[in-house]
Amino acid sequence: MAIEYVLERSIGSVAAWVEENDYKGYDPGDGLTSFFRPLAFGNPLIERVLLQFVWKAPVNVRPFIGIRPSDSTKGRGYMAAGYCILHRLTGESSHKDKAVACLNWLVANSAKDHVGFAWGNHFDFVTRRGCLPAGTPIVVWTALIGLAFLAAYEETNDDRWLEVVRGVSLWILSVPREKTATGTCLSYVPFAQSSIHNSNMLGAAMLASARQRLRDPELLNVAKSAMLYSCARQREDGSWWYGEELKYHWIDGFHTGYNLDGLKRYINASGDETLRPHLRRGLAYFKNVFFKDDGRPCYYHNRLYPIDIQCAAQAIETLAFCSSEDPSCLDLSVKVAKWTIDNMQDRAGFFYFRQYPLIKSKTPYIHWGQATMFKALVTLLEKLSNGEHRR
Known part of the structure; x- marks a missing residue:
C-alpha cells in the first residue's frame, strides 16, 4: 500500500x-483542574503529585475526578498550521476555512494584559520551576502559534494575520533575556528569567521568520543572539540539555526536535550559514539516538x-x-x-x-x-x- x-x-x-x-x-498537564485540588491546601509539592498522578496514570482517571475536555490554544495552533499545508497541497477551500476559524479563535483567546499576542495553558501548571498560572503566556506555544499565523499569511495574503505576527514578535521581544558573553537567552516565561533551549530557539526562529515580512532589523538581531546562546552550548556529541541548570540536565526526543526545527527555520529565514554545522551535528545525533x-x-x-x-x-x-x-x-x-x-x-x-x-x-x-x-x-x-x- x-x-x-x-x-x-x-x-x-x-x-x-x-x-x-x-x-x-x-x-497532559490539566490535573489541577480536578475537584481534588483544594485538598492540596495550596502546597506546591502535593499539587505536583496530583498533577503527575493524573498525567502519568496508565488509565484516564479524569472523568472520575471532575476534569472535563476543554479548548486548547496549542491544539488550535497546530490544527491551523496543518490546515494551511492541506490547502497548499489540495487547493480545497474547506481547509482554508477551517484554518481561518482556528486562527480567529486564537485571536479571541490571546492572553490578556500582555503586549501584542501571546498564548499559554488554560490551567495552572506546577513544575520544579514553580507555578505557572492559567493564562500565562510562554514562548514555546506563542512562537509555534505565531508560525501558524505566518503560514496563514503566506497562504492567504491576508494582512490580518501579518498584524498578529507583528504582535507575537512584540511580545517575544518583551520577555526577559539572559545576557552572556556568548549570546542572549529568551526567557521561557514573561515574569522571570528561565533559560530553556527549546523555547529560546523557537522564539528565535519566530523572530527571524517574522523579520522576512516585517522588515524590522531588531527581530533578526535578537534572533541571532538567541541562537548563538544555544549553539554555543550544544554538547560535543550534537545534543542539548533541556536547560543549562543542573536540574534541567536531561535529553529527550521531542525537545531535541524543537531545537532542530528552530535552528533550521532560523537559518532558512536569516541566511546565516555559520550555524549550519550545529544543525548537521544535532540532526545526526537525533537520527542516531x-x-x-x-x-x-x-x-x-x-x-x-x-x-x-x-x-x-x-x-x-x-x-x-x-x-x-x-x-x-x-x-x-x-x-x-x-x-x-x-x-x-x-x-x-x-x-x-x-x-x-x-x-x-x-x-x-x-x-x-x-x-x-x-x-x-x-x-x-x-x-x-x-x-x-x-x-
Missing part, C-alpha cells in the same frame, strides 16, 4: 475526530520507554522538515509514521498517549497527540507529494 494513501487515511481520521469533538480534549530499527521513537536518549505520542509526532515533523538538509531523514520520517499509525492510532481516529512495556495509555489528548500528529503527518505528506515518494 502506498505510503501516501496510508497518510491520507490517517490524516482524515484524526482530523474528523478533532472536529467531531469541537476541538476539545484533555491535556532516538529511534529503533522499526521506527519506534525513544523518549530519552538513554532508554526507550515510555513511547510517547509527542515524541512520535515531533520526530515525524522534524525529520520531514529537515529532509532537505539530509535526504535520509525522509525515509526515517516515513518509518516512524508507519509505526505510529500501526501501533498508536485507534480505529476511532485518535492517537494514544503512551505505550509502556506492558500497557498502553489510550487517553485522547487534544494537543498532545491529535493536533501534533495531524500537523506532522500533513508535513510529511507534503514532502512526499513534492516528488520524493517512498513505498
Whole structure:
C-alpha cells in the first residue's frame, strides 16, 4: 500500500475526530483542574503529585475526578498550521476555512494584559520551576502559534494575520533575556528569567521568520543572539540539555526536535550559514539516538520507554522538515509514521498517549497527540507529494 494513501487515511481520521469533538480534549498537564485540588491546601509539592498522578496514570482517571475536555490554544495552533499545508497541497477551500476559524479563535483567546499576542495553558501548571498560572503566556506555544499565523499569511495574503505576527514578535521581544558573553537567552516565561533551549530557539526562529515580512532589523538581531546562546552550548556529541541548570540536565526526543526545527527555520529565514554545522551535528545525533530499527521513537536518549505520542509526532515533523538538509531523514520520517499509525492510532481516529512495556495509555489528548500528529503527518505528506515518494 502506498505510503501516501496510508497518510491520507490517517490524516482524515484524526482530523474528523478533532472536529467531531469541537476541538476539545484533555491535556497532559490539566490535573489541577480536578475537584481534588483544594485538598492540596495550596502546597506546591502535593499539587505536583496530583498533577503527575493524573498525567502519568496508565488509565484516564479524569472523568472520575471532575476534569472535563476543554479548548486548547496549542491544539488550535497546530490544527491551523496543518490546515494551511492541506490547502497548499489540495487547493480545497474547506481547509482554508477551517484554518481561518482556528486562527480567529486564537485571536479571541490571546492572553490578556500582555503586549501584542501571546498564548499559554488554560490551567495552572506546577513544575520544579514553580507555578505557572492559567493564562500565562510562554514562548514555546506563542512562537509555534505565531508560525501558524505566518503560514496563514503566506497562504492567504491576508494582512490580518501579518498584524498578529507583528504582535507575537512584540511580545517575544518583551520577555526577559539572559545576557552572556556568548549570546542572549529568551526567557521561557514573561515574569522571570528561565533559560530553556527549546523555547529560546523557537522564539528565535519566530523572530527571524517574522523579520522576512516585517522588515524590522531588531527581530533578526535578537534572533541571532538567541541562537548563538544555544549553539554555543550544544554538547560535543550534537545534543542539548533541556536547560543549562543542573536540574534541567536531561535529553529527550521531542525537545531535541524543537531545537532542530528552530535552528533550521532560523537559518532558512536569516541566511546565516555559520550555524549550519550545529544543525548537521544535532540532526545526526537525533537520527542516531532516538529511534529503533522499526521506527519506534525513544523518549530519552538513554532508554526507550515510555513511547510517547509527542515524541512520535515531533520526530515525524522534524525529520520531514529537515529532509532537505539530509535526504535520509525522509525515509526515517516515513518509518516512524508507519509505526505510529500501526501501533498508536485507534480505529476511532485518535492517537494514544503512551505505550509502556506492558500497557498502553489510550487517553485522547487534544494537543498532545491529535493536533501534533495531524500537523506532522500533513508535513510529511507534503514532502512526499513534492516528488520524493517512498513505498
